[in-house]
Amino acid sequence: MTFESNDEEVILKKVTPLFDAMLLQSLNEKGEETVKIFADHISRIITSASQDNTHELSRALQSTITPVIVEAIDDNKDKMIDALYPIMGGMISKYVSQALKEFIESINEKVEDGLSVERYKRKVKAKVSGVSESELLLQESAEAHVSSLFIVHKNSGLLISEAHLAENEMSDAHMVASMASAIKDFINDWIQQSQEHTEIEILSYGNSTLYIDSAGSVYIVAFLDHVPNHEFRSDINTFFADLLKEHSRLFQSFDGDDSSAEVIKLSKKMHDFLALQTRSQKPLEKHASSTPSQYIFLFLGLLFLGFIGYSLQQWLVEYQLTSQVREHTGYELQIDSSYDGIRLTGTVTSFEDAISIEKIIAIHSDKPIDDDLSIPVTTLGSIIKKGEGRSPLGTTQLERRLASVEKKIEEQVALLDEIDSLTLYRKKMVKKLVKAFEGRNDLDLRDGFLEFSSNAFFAKGSSVLRAETEEELKTVFEKYIETLMQDPETKTYLRSIVIEGHTDSDGSYAFNLDLSYRRALAMMNFLLTSDLMHRYDLRSYLTAVGRADKELIRNGDGLEDKRASRRIKIGLELKNSQILEQLADIVDER
Amino acid sequence: MIRKKILLIGDFNVGKTSLIRRYVDNAFNDDYLTTIGVKISKKALNIDNREGELLIWDIEGATASKRIPTSYFRGASGAVFVADVSRAESMTHLEEHIESFLSVNPTAEYVIAYNKSDLLSDEEREALHRGDDTFLTSAKDDTDVEILFTTLARGVLR
Numbered sequence: 001m002t003f004e005s006n007d008e009e010v011i012l013k014k015v016t017p018l019f020d021a022m023l024l025q026s027l028n029e030k031g032e033e034t035v036k037i038f039a040d041h042i043s044r045i046i047t048s049a050s051q052d053n054t055h056e057l058s059r060a061l062q063s064t065i066t067p068v069i070v071e072a073i074d075d076n077k078d079k080m081i082d083a084l085y086p087i088m089g090g091m092i093s094k095y096v097s098q099a100l101k102e103f104i105e106s107i108n109e110k111v112e113d114g115l116s117v118e119r120y121k122r123k124v125k126a127k128v129s130g131v132s133e134s135e136l137l138l139q140e141s142a143e144a145h146v147s148s149l150f151i152v153h154k155n156s157g158l159l160i161s162e163a164h165l166a167e168n169e170m171s172d173a174h175m176v177a178s179m180a181s182a183i184k185d186f187i188n189d190w191i192q193q194s195q196e197h198t199e200i201e202i203l204s205y206g207n208s209t210l211y212i213d214s215a216g217s218v219y220i221v222a223f224l225d226h227v228p229n230h231e232f233r234s235d236i237n238t239f240f241a242d243l244l245k246e247h248s249r250l251f252q253s254f255d256g257d258d259s260s261a262e263v264i265k266l267s268k269k270m271h272d273f274l275a276l277q278t279r280s281q282k283p284l285e286k287h288a289s290s291t292p293s294q295y296i297f298l299f300l301g302l303l304f305l306g307f308i309g310y311s312l313q314q315w316l317v318e319y320q321l322t323s324q325v326r327e328h329t330g331y332e333l334q335i336d337s338s339y340d341g342i343r344l345t346g347t348v349t350s351f352e353d354a355i356s357i358e359k360i361i362a363i364h365s366d367k368p369i370d371d372d373l374s375i376p377v378t379t380l381g382s383i384i385k386k387g388e389g390r391s392p393l394g395t396t397q398l399e400r401r402l403a404s405v406e407k408k409i410e411e412q413v414a415l416l417d418e419i420d421s422l423t424l425y426r427k428k429m430v431k432k433l434v435k436a437f438e439g440r441n442d443l444d445l446r447d448g449f450l451e452f453s454s455n456a457f458f459a460k461g462s463s464v465l466r467a468e469t470e471e472e473l474k475t476v477f478e479k480y481i482e483t484l485m486q487d488p489e490t491k492t493y494l495r496s497i498v499i500e501g502h503t504d505s506d507g508s509y510a511f512n513l514d515l516s517y518r519r520a521l522a523m524m525n526f527l528l529t530s531d532l533m534h535r536y537d538l539r540s541y542l543t544a545v546g547r548a549d550k551e552l553i554r555n556g557d558g559l560e561d562k563r564a565s566r567r568i569k570i571g572l573e574l575k576n577s578q579i580l581e582q583l584a585d586i587v588d589e590r
Numbered sequence: 591m592i593r594k595k596i597l598l599i600g601d602f603n604v605g606k607t608s609l610i611r612r613y614v615d616n617a618f619n620d621d622y623l624t625t626i627g628v629k630i631s632k633k634a635l636n637i638d639n640r641e642g643e644l645l646i647w648d649i650e651g652a653t654a655s656k657r658i659p660t661s662y663f664r665g666a667s668g669a670v671f672v673a674d675v676s677r678a679e680s681m682t683h684l685e686e687h688i689e690s691f692l693s694v695n696p697t698a699e700y701v702i703a704y705n706k707s708d709l710l711s712d713e714e715r716e717a718l719h720r721g722d723d724t725f726l727t728s729a730k731d732d733t734d735v736e737i738l739f740t741t742l743a744r745g746v747l748r
Contacts, residue, residue, distance in 0.1 A: 156595040156665025157630075158645065174593060178630040178645045185661040186626040256593045256667070496719070510679065517678035525717050543719040546682055 144209070144226040145277055146236070149270045150177050151243070152219045153254045157181030160218065160254050161263055163270035180221060184212060202227065213240050218251045220244075239273055314338060317365070324360050329353060333373070335361075341368040348373050422574060425489050429572075436483045437476075449571035450480045454501070454519060455563060463518035465526055473523075477570065478532050484572065485536045493574045497541045499524050500569040504562035505549040517546025523568055543573075593643045594746045595665055599687045600672030601680040602651040605705040608729035609672065610648050613739050628662055635743050642747040644739070663694040667746040670738065672703045675710055675718070675726075699745035703727040703738050 003011055026034045148164040150173070159177035162170075170176060202211055209224040211233065220240045228236065243266065244251070250262050257263075314337055321335045321342070331353070333346035342365055348354050354373050361369055426448060433445045444451040457469045465473075484490050501516030501523070524544040533539050553564040598606045607629070614631040627650040635642045649662055669691050673681040684702065691700070704718060707726035715726060725738045 153665065156667075157647075158593050158595055158665070172632070174643070174645060175630050175632050178595070178647070182628045182630065182647070182662060183626060186628075256595075257591075258593070259591060513679050513682065517682065521717060525713075528717070540719070540721060544717075545685075546678055 144224045144228045144232050146222045146224055146274060148223040149274065150180070150219075150221040150223075151251070151266070151270075152177045152181050152221060153251070154181070154214070154217050154219055156254075156256070158254070158256050160251065160258060161267045161270060163267060163274055165274055177221075180210070180212075181219065184214075184219065211236060213237065215240065215244050216248060216251060217254075218244075243269065321361060321364055324364060325357055328360055329356055331357065333357070337365070337367065341370045343370040343372055345372045346374075422493060425493055426574065429484060429487065429490075432483055432487070433480065436479060440476075447571070449569045450476065451567055451569045452476070453563065454566045454568045457523070457568065458519055461515065463515060463522050465522050470526060473526065474530060477527055478530060480570065481530075481532045481536065481538070485532075485538075490572075494541065494572060495575045496543050496573045497538060498569075498571055498573050499527070499542065499544050500547050500571075501545070502547050502551060502565060502567050502569065503549050504565040505552060505560055506562070509548055512548035513546050515546070516548050517544065519568065520544035520546055523570075527570075591641050591643060592747060593645060594667040594743075595645050595647060596742060596746060597663065597666045597669040597691065598646060598648045598672060599669055599691060600651060600703075600705075601674070601677070601683050604651075604672045604674040604677070604680050605729050606648055606672045609670075609703065609705065609727065609735055609738075610646060612729050612732055612735045614646060633739070635740070635747070637740070637744055637747050640747060642743065644743055644746075660690075660694065663691055666691075666695050666698055668699040668701075668742045669695075670701055670703055670742060672705050674706050675704045675714075676706055699742060701725065701738055701742045705729065707733060 003014060023034075148162065148170065150162050151160045152158070153160055157178040157180075159174045162173045162177075164170060202209060209227050211222040211224055211228055213220045213236075220243065222236055247262065247266055250260075250266070317337050318335045321337070322333065325331055325333055325335070329348075331346060331348055333344055336343040336345070342361060344357065344361070348357065354371065357373070358369055358371060430445065430448045433448060433450075437445060457465055457473065459466070499520045501518070501520035503512040503516050505512075507515075521544045524542050527533065528539060528542065533542075549565065553561045553567075555561045598610060600606050610629075610631050614633045629648040631646045631648065633644045633646065635644065647662060647666070671684050671687050671691075673684050675681070681704070688700065692698070700723065702724040704720075704724065705727050706729075707715065708728040708730050710718075710726070718726065720726065723741070725734045725741075727734045727738055729735060
């Protein structure tokens with residue numbers, strides 16, 4: 001081989017193709033052998049490159065590896081999920097743990113607690129006694145006590161009531177409650193995604209533990225200094241169940257107002273629970289040395305006393321109610337309060353008397369009334385003849401229910417009327433518009449929208465309105481507005497005048513969105529110059545929206561009609577959202 | 591005292607957190623937003639001689655890789671929808687955000703903040719549609735932030 005010059009570049013240019021040819025020949029003839037030689041060197045080269053310039057190597061490999069991964073996922077999704085699960089699962093766990101860690105840390109900061117003191121005490125105790133800190137922690141778990149109690153409205157995360165031991169007052173309890181509710185929602189959402197249908201009950205970090213009971217419309221949260229054992233949880237649950245039973249109505253209808261008498265009563269109960277818990281710690285330690293037979297006698301004695309007390313209280317309630325009814329109405333009725341409600345049995349002569357009796361009972365008792373009063377048939381007959389009786393069944397509960405059903409029916413009929421009017425209005429306007437623009441085949445007036453191709457108004461990719469089209473646009477728009485506004489009902493139903501820009505699918509979504517919005521805006525700015533906007537005071541009703549290529553026009557074969565897709569729509573948005581809201585309410589109530 | 595939960599909703603980087611910082615009394619650390627997708631802040635108010643407090647849930651915009659629990663929407667009495675006037679897509683997404691919120695809380699009140707309004711010229715400001723419930727805000731120069739929240743508060747604390 002001869003070289004024209006001794007210049008290194010000239011020699012390289014001539015020799016390099018020879019190396020390529022030799023390598024190709026070697027791979028073709030002795031493929032396996034050649035690959036083996038290269039394999040050893042390539043792994044060394046990659047190792048060296050990864051140490052010298054990680055960034056450069058990543059960039060070089062990324063373009064090859066990414067398509068391979070995408071292809072592998074397309075080919076066998078399940079296999080890829082199995083392969084990635086150990087990494088993804090770890091990531092999710094880390095994510096949730098981090099959320100919990102930060103949350104508890106924040107609560108620790110906000111609680112002026114003695115918890116850190118406890119931690120140091122335990123450390124000292126462990127040093128002195130030689131018992132490990134973790135063993136001491138286990139011992140303490142049997143002595144857990146509640147330092148704060150929260151009742152949080154489940155939907156809104158608002159704090160209904162709180163109670164704290166004096167040394168654990170919180171400065172921002174309402175924010176802590178909302179945050180706790182958000183974290184619980186977050187974790188529950190994550191658990192539901194992993195298809196474990198359960199709710200989180202214990203959140204524990206460091207020295208703090210939150211015991212959360214999800215009950216009906218509230219979360220009841222107990223802040224503890226240790227993880228509670230089964231027995232302790234059972235005690236807390238009993239207390240929570242009592243609160244729920246007594247205050248379920250308040251919990252269901254809570255509207256954010258915590259100044260009502262019932263909330264104050266609830267708060268007092270929670271404080272009493274905390275105080276009782278502190279007082280009962282020492283006596284409980286004493287009981288530890290009692291024998292089982294002493295427990296049995298004590299239990300039987302308490303049971304008997306409880307039964308006597310309960311019977312006496314029930315008799316007193318019934319006696320008081322019977323006396324009140326007799327005193328105010330003269331009727332001698334049987335009143336039974338031995339279950340959740342109060343049952344009235346006896347005979348009265350009019351509906352009015354039955355209502356008066358129920359009112360008297362309601363003043364003296366919170367329990368629901370089960371009205372079993374009867375009115376003699378002869379009395380009923382005379383009432384019906386006089387036209388005073390409304391229902392031979394004669395219970396106020398039934399009357400109330402009927403009134404409520406009647407009211408609901410009236411509301412629904414009114415709503416249906418409103419929907420009818422709105423539908424009629426829309427139909428009427430479409431008819432008027434079609435008539436007003438008769439002969440204009442270039443306009444599409446379906447659904448009351450003035451729809452025309454944007455090709456005439458804008459150059460490709462531009463959002464500058466062509467000056468020569470302005471006159472035509474103004475004429476069409478003013479005719480459209482005149483037709484609508486001459487109808488007296490339009491102002492009643494009008495919510496806004498919407499100008500929508502649409503593009504075809506050429507170009508990126510972001511570009512099309514931007515272009516369609518700019519075109520709609522340009523159109524709106526021009527229309528604002530029309531005298532009609534001032535005359536009908538419509539300036540504040542105008543809205544410009546970019547729809548990009550979200551609503552493409554397709555031909556009969558389902559293919560995109562690009563020319564038709566590039567368009568501008570101007571139309572009315574009616575006040576139908578309020579009606580939809582009311583409809584949603586009715587559906588919810590059902 | 592009466593307290594209400596309100597939400598702050600909008601795309602990423604539209605300035606929700608900056609609006610909150612301008613307005614509230616006390617707030618949890620911003621790290622919560624990136625961790626669980628929500629940050630709670632608090633604001634005490636006196637509307638028409640009535641004491642009230644707003645618990646404001648600043649909800650991070652959802653992305654393909656992070657899902658925001660819809661349960662955050664539950665029980666809210668109102669919402670502030672935020673868009674960035676310099677990003678058209680954040681404005682077009684408002685409708686989706688409002689629809690999604692109203693599907694959970696159909697009777698709730700809401701206001702709209704066209705934020706970063708300091709980036710607009712006078713003509714552009716004029717061109718933007720504004721109703722009684724829409725405000726051109728700027729957290730940067732504190733334009734209309736107070737009135738935005740007060741208008742919503744008046745509605746929810748009624």
